[in-house]
Amino acid sequence: MKTALEWKKYYLSLEFRGNFIYNKDDLGVSCTDSGTSFKLWSPSADSVTLNLYHEGSGEEAFSHIVMDKEEKGVWHWSTDEKLHGVYYDFTIEIDGEIHDSADPYAYACGVNGRRSMAVDLDLTDPDGWEQDRAPAKGTEQIIYELHVKEFSWDPSGGFPEKYRGKYKAFTCADTTLYNDGVHPTGMKYMKDLGVTHVQIMPSYDYGSVNEEGKDTEFNWGYDPVNYNVPEGSYSTDPAHGEVRIREMKEMIQALHSQGFRVIMDVVYNHTYSLDSWFQRTAPWYFYRVFDDGRISNGSACGNDVASEREMCAKYILESVLYWTEEYHFDGFRFDLMGLLDVELMNRIRNELDLRYGKGEKILFGEPWAAGETAMEGDAVPALKKNMALLDENIGMFCDDTRDAVKGSALKIKRPGFINGARGKEEDIIKSARAWCMPDDSPKTEESGTGIKSPSQVITYVSAHDNQTLWDKLTETMPGADEADRMRLNRMAAALYMTCQGSLFLLSGEEFARTKGGLEDSYNASITLNRLDWEQAWKNRDLVEYYKGLIALRSQLPGLCDKTPHAAERIRDVKKSEGLVSFAVDNCSEEGRDRWDMLRIIYNSSSSVRILPVGDGAWEILCSGEDSSLWRTHNPAGKSIQIEPQSVLVLGRASGDAGTTETDIEETQERQIRWA
Template identity: 60%
Template sequence: MKTAQQWKACYLEPAFQAQYTYQGKDLGAACSGKGTSFLLWSPFADKITLNLYRDGGEGEPFLQQPMAREEKGVWAFRTEKNLHGIYYDYEIRIDGETKRTADPYAKACGINGRRSMAVDLSLTNPIGWEEDHAPEQPAERIIYEVHVKEFSWDPAGGFPSEYRGKYKAFLCEDTTLNAEGKHPTGIPYLKELGVTHIQLMPVFDYGSVDEAGDPADFNWGYDPVNYNVPEGSYATDAARGEVRIREMKEMIQSLHKNGFRVIMDVVYNHTYSLDSWLQRTVPWYYYRLHEDGSVSNGSACGNDIASERPMCASYLFNSVLYWAEEYHIDGFRFDLMGLLDTDLMNRIRTALDLRFGRGEKLVYGEPWAAGKTAMDPGFTQALKANFGKLPPDIGMFCDNTRDVIKGAALKPEEPGFINGRPGLEEEILDSVSAWCGGKAIPVKAPSQILNYVSAHDNQTLYDKLASTLEKGADIRKACRLAAGIYMTCQGSLFFLSGEEFARTKNGLDNTYDAPVSLNRLDWTKSLQERGLVEYYKGLIALRKQLPGLCDKSPNAVQRISGRWNKPGAVGFFVDNRAEGRSCRWETLCIVYNSKSTPERLTLPRGTWELLADGESSFLWKSPVRADANIAAAPGSILILGKTAADEKNCPADLFSGR
């Protein structure tokens, strides 16, 4: 039998690539009224048998059908019968060894993904699916990260018991807090909050939760099994392959109807197990190996997908297009995008633009890896340092902004600007202009930057501040300052569900398999922390009215002027005008004060209105004229807007005491 190194050497031969790179998009099971086809790419198989089953879990096959070898390493079986709802797997003999495998190209599956299912996708569409479409592009991208089970698990959320933790919870449009009937939860709450995009944590079929087990079993889902199949534990019936498809489509349809665009968290950098369907069909083709034959583990999850190899690249590329076309997904968040290659990312971006219109689908990801990876020679990782090789319409989570605001995510005890670490003022100001023009990150435009201070991994914002602020400090006040900073930086905005009501995970920073009782959204806190929620709502609503901050163009940095800083405080002006659009405030003045004392300033001539401060983010609704001499309160943000254009530029020595 060949060693892993021998397999790798074979795949890197130009002759192999020329002989076995299949260009078709029809791999997998295609099922319609015209018949059913099964196509599998396995170039070194000696024999493949297709097994057909009535059941997706147990039982023997009712038919075992030898498959025929065709060109480019593809094996096929075709029939005029519509086999919708029939389950299948393959027996493959390679290099003298026979293995049973599900279909890596499957679009439906049975319980726990062990058997694939032939599906006529037209029969899975909910009523009105053909008319489903995303809402219009919003004035700003405000992305809210949600886990399907976390969203509706809390009984206090008012969701029907049979929908708790399920896709169908997103169809409920009248949920309220059980303890307070007038307080919205779920979809009504998100509409009031004002977010524009819902980023769903993994909803493809993953391996760490038993779909036939305890409904309370929990995992984040970053362990792919079937890349093109929805996760079954979120469906009301995981045993029927078509149900999970229909219910996921219903969820997306509901989110669209309620004004949200939908982003899918995709994990194309590794699989749940090295013994995957990919590995069983083409040994060692889809995985990276070091020179000594050891498995590359830049994901820290046991393996790295070889995105640079032609058939692997096509597999991932077609998967993205499939979710966008079949499920109407509006954007993709790439987990550990730094493990993928820039060629693939550029190819995906170009294809989405050609198919749906430039920028219609969002593409962004984590521009890092968990460790070194053994990428084949001649390719470049999509790391932060290599972002110059990606177009402006591929974005990244900006850990620079995150860490300078609140402290390093990987160092729980390290503070940032808002919790007392000195010397970060210039970096805070670089965050304001999305790091454009600086040397820290090769950024082309604010469109490449996602500003955030919390996500599903690492500590929640509340927990980070609780562990770094002095005892007795006002944590919620610091939360308001953190939100005020990243929501007034150029770039797109992102935050973890529940950040706005002081979500806590008791200080734990990696709760991927912790009980759902810890991970679930505690809807009672959305009422208990109503003041903080209102502060977020006001910032979000204000942000949508500020074109100077919403500008994603390469020239947006030119809107920022009059930057200044002193220990613990910074300030700047923003040109808030927009061509062809009347703006209530032509110039903004923004101050971040992390000190324990006020920061006083003298405003230039003109009519200035107070839009937000550390206590209220809704001052702009009934603006009060600001005094020429004003102060940013301790540990607070101050946002002012000038209502009439000034003949002269704002003076560089505007602020007192300098």
């Protein structure tokens, strides 16, 4: 067998690229009433045998069929018989070596994904699936990151025991705390909070949990085995391939019915191991190798997928489109997007826009890699420093805002603006503008060349990676009591929710979710990772603070604006040690806004500050203690007092006599430009 480097040279040759790039979209299995067709791309295979089974594991094959080699490296066999529910794999001979492999293009599989399954997808649709539609877009998107198992595993959630940790838990719309009938959990809780988008952590078939094992087994799931198949451990019956498909669809249908759009967390940058179906069917084609023969490991997971190669890019694009079309996903979050190439990401964006309308499907990712990768040719990685090359509707997680607010996620003892770090004021105002002004680009090696608009920025302070916000505050505030940490938690929330960009939060951040300080809980116990719905009600005051902020946010077009000129709304910036203050032009294109101007003040110091407000009928919308002051009239005087370690949001009533002619002219000018 050739070495990895020899395979690389072969795949880069004109001979290979001229003879083996297959452009049709019919790889995998097509199973309908008219019959069943199997197609596998294995360009270097000398022979391929299709093996058919009655079950997804165990027993011997009941049929062995020698497949025919067709053009462009495709192997094919078809029958008039409908083989729905029949399992299969391939025996492949390449350069004298024989391997058994499942189908990398499969849509269904048996337990643990070792065998693929032929499936008539129409038979997996739940009742009413054809009528399933995403809810209408609102003013702003609030993305809530959820893990399927974490969501419903704890008994406090009140979910039926047989559905706990499963897709089916999402079909339970009226759960309450320990079934008390009073305190909502689950879907009703999220709806009340104001969540608009639910981001589901990896739910394709992954390899780090045994689907035949105990329900207590846990992993985040960033370990792809079968990219186009739902994970079986979240189904009520992982042994039957059609069940996981139907139940995932039921989950999405239920989320849509409750008013949530659904984002899929995808991991196309690496596979669970190098011994993958990719490798067994086309050795080293789907993986990067350095010119000295070293295996590329920019993912820190043992391999990097070669997204820049034609058939690999085609695979990823078709996979995204499949999840969108067959499962009705409303967007995608790309793990380590910096390991994928700019051309592919823009191609995915363009195809989604052509099919569903510009920007209708949300697309964003992590604009970094864990290490150097062996990207080939002229391909450009989709790193943060290359954001200017990406479509304006491809977003990125903004770690600069995250770290400015609460301190470095990687240096857990290092604080940020809210918890004691000095000299962060300039980064905080840049965060408010979503780093969109010409001089806002962070001066770091991995950052820097022009964010086009806030549509490219995901503003957040916590995600599944690293410590929870509460644990970070605990780490950086030794000796502080719970009241101090609660105050800082409220400040963090009010700060990032008054920045431009799209808002994102880890599930449970709003009720002080803790993982006991653990920095990386990817394979820790479910008891540590689960959502504790009892804590959501114990810390209800904090939840209400988040709820008020989210509801207020939708009424602030000056912060929700995603156009390239949005940063120009922020003006009259004032900074001193521990204090940042700025005004926001809050007029929308329609011009029917409750407040035409905002004044936002961040005070991270330990002392009370008093600031002049200016002319006009200003009112207090949010303080460090109460984020729902905007629901009633709370007038502010000519000057305002802001408490230590808190955020204050003021609004000037639209049409107030204090509005000057200059204000009106500037507002009209902006409205013309935004239109």
